[in-house]
Amino acid sequence: MCKCSNAQSWPYNRPMRFLAPARETVPAEIFEHPVFAGVAEYRDLLVNRQWPAISDLNDGAQPLVHLRTGKPLSLLAQETLAGDEHFELRIHRHGVIPTRSNNWHDLLNALAWKKFPAIKSALNVCQAETVARIGAKRRTRAQDAMTQFDEAGAVVILRDRRLLALWDAHDWIGLFLEQRKAWSDGRISLTIFGHALLEHALQPEILLVAKALVFLSDDEPMPEENVIDDRVAAAIVEQRCLIDPQQLRPLPLSGIPGWHHAVQDRRFYAETGCFRPLRAGRVYPSPLPLVFLRSLDEPRDERDSSSDRACGAAVDQA
Numbered sequence: 001m002c003k004c005s006n007a008q009s010w011p012y013n014r015p016m017r018f019l020a021p022a023r024e025t026v027p028a029e030i031f032e033h034p035v036f037a038g039v040a041e042y043r044d045l046l047v048n049r050q051w052p053a054i055s056d057l058n059d060g061a062q063p064l065v066h067l068r069t070g071k072p073l074s075l076l077a078q079e080t081l082a083g084d085e086h087f088e089l090r091i092h093r094h095g096v097i098p099t100r101s102n103n104w105h106d107l108l109n110a111l112a113w114k115k116f117p118a119i120k121s122a123l124n125v126c127q128a129e130t131v132a133r134i135g136a137k138r139r140t141r142a143q144d145a146m147t148q149f150d151e152a153g154a155v156v157i158l159r160d161r162r163l164l165a166l167w168d169a170h171d172w173i174g175l176f177l178e179q180r181k182a183w184s185d186g187r188i189s190l191t192i193f194g195h196a197l198l199e200h201a202l203q204p205e206i207l208l209v210a211k212a213l214v215f216l217s218d219d220e221p222m223p224e225e226n227v228i229d230d231r232v233a234a235a236i237v238e239q240r241c242l243i244d245p246q247q248l249r250p251l252p253l254s255g256i257p258g259w260h261h262a263v264q265d266r267r268f269y270a271e272t273g274c275f276r277p278l279r280a281g282r283v284y285p286s287p288l289p290l291v292f293l294r295s296l297d298e299p300r301d302e303r304d305s306s307s308d309r310a311c312g313a314a315v316d317q318a
Contacts, residue, residue: 020104021202024049034259035201035208038192038225039111051102057110064097064113067121068237071095075110086136092128104202108195115225116193118233123150126236145242151196154210154251155232157217158287160187164214167249170278172269176255183257189222190256207260207274211248213241214287223290231290240288247285250276 028047030036036046045052057075058064064073069092078098081090090096097113100106113120123146130143158164163182166174182188192198192210200206213232223231235241242248252274254260262268269275 020199026202035192038115042111054099054101067118068125073097075099077101086131088124088127088131091124104199108198112195116229118229122233122236141244145245148211148245148248149242152194152211154193154212155191155228156212156214157189159217163188168284172255172275173266177269180257191228207254209274210251210253212251214249215290216287217290235288249284
């Protein structure tokens with residue numbers, strides 16, 4: 001039987017701290033797995049035997065910008081930063097992303113900022129506003145939801161409502177085996193977001209479970225990645241999602257056809273521990289309609305601008 005990650009509840013409530021493998025022990029072929037498809041353009045940063053310098057990650061040709069505050073962003077070595085300012089407040093106020101050298105988690109976080117600047121900016125502005133309002137020692141349900149998505153998130157776009165009923169019931173045999181063609185014919189599309197999810201994927205014996213936000217699209221073609229980035233960010237800022245961790249759906253990634261080396265038959269889905277049954281009383285929210293979220297080329301409205309100004313003032317004054 002295949003090994004699941006830490007009590008099958010990855011990445012939260014872990015009984016022990018996850019230790020990423022040493023860089024020199026990670027074979028280059030690991031990054032051929034579909035879970036890494038979203039960072040394929042940065043493959044050289046992942047497979048090179050030498051860690052990239054943090055200064056090299058601040059690509060001058062494509063400078064990072066906080067898309068909610070408009071401030072330029074830079075990755076700076078964490079050990080060079082003075083003081084103990086809260087991580088999210090430092091990003092929001094100063095445009096500085098603390099980054100540990102020679103560290104898988106922080107390297108993959110840097111790539112997430114490059115790939116999904118709108119989502120990362122939306123998460124930061126919401127987290128920073130909450131910290132400024134209630135302090136760093138308390139946490140809200142929304143903060144927990146945002147953290148779980150930031151670390152282990154995936155964005156799923158559904159075009160076949162019948163798949164939703166299978167997922168609602170944790171009918172993994174139906175979702176992954178009986179409807180296996182749906183994963184290749186466009187009826188369900190997946191974008192991996194969480195950087196800790198990718199860090200855990202460096203150890204292929206771990207069966208990954210993503211925390212998914214689900215969007216419904218009846219007739220739109222699959223949007224470009226930058227459009228997904230913008231629309232999900234808008235949903236976060238408008239508080240259409242990530243208000244509570246229970247809004248996130250578990251998605252065992254090893255169940256996706258071709259994503260695991262084992263024979264993916266009925267026994268696999270019935271006996272492997274990460275394919276857990278639906279908990280009594282568990283009800284998932286309806287997916288958000290993708291078409292109703294603002295697209296990338298539409299101007300931000302005055303409500304967005306007012307919200308950003310108010311949030312920025314609250315954070316700066318705290």
